[in-house]
Amino acid sequence: MKEENQNFFQKVYEVAKLIPYGRVTSYGAIAKYLGAARSARMVGWAMNASHNMEDVPAHRVVNKKGLLTGKHHFDGTNLMQQLLENEGVEVIENQIQNLDALFWDPFLELEIDL
DNA sequence: AGATTGACGTGTG
DNA sequence: CCACACGCCAATC
Numbered sequence: 001m002k003e004e005n006q007n008f009f010q011k012v013y014e015v016a017k018l019i020p021y022g023r024v025t026s027y028g029a030i031a032k033y034l035g036a037a038r039s040a041r042m043v044g045w046a047m048n049a050s051h052n053m054e055d056v057p058a059h060r061v062v063n064k065k066g067l068l069t070g071k072h073h074f075d076g077t078n079l080m081q082q083l084l085e086n087e088g089v090e091v092i093e094n095q096i097q098n099l100d101a102l103f104w105d106p107f108l109e110l111e112i113d114l
Numbered sequence: 115a116g117a118t119t120g121a122c123g124t125g126t127g
Numbered sequence: 128c129c130a131c132a133c134g135c136c137a138a139t140c
Contacts, residue, residue, distance in 0.1 A: 008137095027121070027123085028124095037123085038136085040121095041135065042135080044121035045120070062121085064123065064124095073121060
């Protein structure tokens, strides 16, 4: 049975859309949740594709250091940072502050639902 | 088909 | 904490 066995990209979109307001997560966390912990890069690639498919809050997805590595892919230069700041996330020099409190882990919030 | 790149992560020094 | 190297897997050249 392959029911909801969506593509890797589709899963990434789902998790990304589940990220609550004012929260952020990392590519690795999503990748791990999808069962591809060693494919964090693929999450980024999926995001790149999502940018041309649906409105996925990619600005809420950063690397584990809380660094806005993908801001360069957004329209403009500091659009990603502005979006985060607009949600109450403090961002300095492309790096999220208080990441420990803002970090959103699908495993913790979604309590895993395999 | 082989080499390179990429929105990452982890390990080592 | 920072610098460098390796692994991962798909897309692109």
